[in-house]
Amino acid sequence: MKVAYVFATNMAATYKLAKMILPQLEEGFHGVTVVGMMFFDDNLYVLRKGNPIGERLAKLAKEKGILLMICDRCAMERGLAEGDFHMCGRGEVKAKDTVDGVHAGCFPQLYAALAGNPPDQVITL
Numbered sequence: 401m402k403v404a405y406v407f408a409t410n411m412a413a414t415y416k417l418a419k420m421i422l423p424q425l426e427e428g429f430h431g432v433t434v435v436g437m438m439f440f441d442d443n444l445y446v447l448r449k450g451n452p453i454g455e456r457l458a459k460l461a462k463e464k465g466i467l468l469m470i471c472d473r474c475a476m477e478r479g480l481a482e483g484d485f486h487m488c489g490r491g492e493v494k495a496k497d498t499v500d501g502v503h504a505g506c507f508p509q510l511y512a513a514l515a516g517n518p519p520d521q522v523i524t525l
Contacts, residue, residue, distance in 0.1 A: 401432045401433070401520045401521065402432065402433045402434075402435045402517070402518070402519045402520050402521075403432045403433070403434055403435070403519050403520065403521045403522070403523055404434070404435055404436040404437065404438070404467075404514060404519040404521075404522045404523070405417070405421070405434065405436070405437045405438070405522075405523050405524075405525060406437075406438045406440070406522060406523070406524040406525070407437065407438065407439045407440065407443040407525055408440045408441065408443070408524050408525070409524075409525060410441075410442070412443050412525040413439060413443035413444075413445075413446040413453070414443075414446060414453070416525045417437075417446070417453070417457070417525075418446065418453045421434075422453065422456060422457060422460070425460055425464075426456070426460060433464075434464070434466050435465075435466065435467065435514060435517050435518075435519050436466060436467035436468075436469065436510070436513065436514050436519065437457075437461075437466060437467065437468055437469070438469045438470075438471070438510055439468075439469070439470045439471065439474075440471045440474055441471075441474055442478075444470045444471070444474055444475055444478055444480055445478070447468065447470060447480070447498045447499050447502050448480065448497060448498060448499070449497050449498055449499055451499070454498070454499040455499055457499070458499035458500045458501050458502070461501055462500065462501055465517075467503070467510075467513050467514065468499075468501055468502045468503065469502070469503045469504070469505050469509065469510055469513065470495060470498065470502055470503070470504050470505075471504075471505075471506065472487070472488045472489070472493035472504040472505055472506055472509075473485065473488045473493075473506070475493065475495060475504050476488075476493060479497070480495060480496060480497055480498055480504075481493045481494060481495050481496055481504045482494045482496050483504075488506055489505075489506035489507070489508055489509075490508075491505055491508070491509045491512075493505070
């Protein structure tokens with residue numbers, strides 16, 4: 401089974417991802433193939449360049465072909481993207497100061513990025 405995770409609730413990335421999902425993926429016993437991860441609100445901060453969680457995740461994502469995407473509007477509000485707010489949702493906002501491989505976007509970009517390898521389930525945490 402292929403899944404995509406959406407990290408939308410408070411501490412989803414610093415607790416559920418960092419302490420459960422990421423270690424299982426690193427050790428090879430998560431039980432499903434993860435094809436993508438979308439980060440909203442303060443969950444984006446784990447993907448800042450130099451963050452230990454984000455650096456581990458970026459390495460794993462590169463090895464396994466996992467999409468890492470941050471909400472473009474959330475990222476601009478937190479200084480992790482370049483652009484302006486009228487560009488949100490159009491695929492024009494660029495991630496900055498993030499770990500390698502992170503893309504900024506909104507739902508249209510997420511759908512397009514996952515279209516070639518769609519998940520069977522989307523799990524929101």
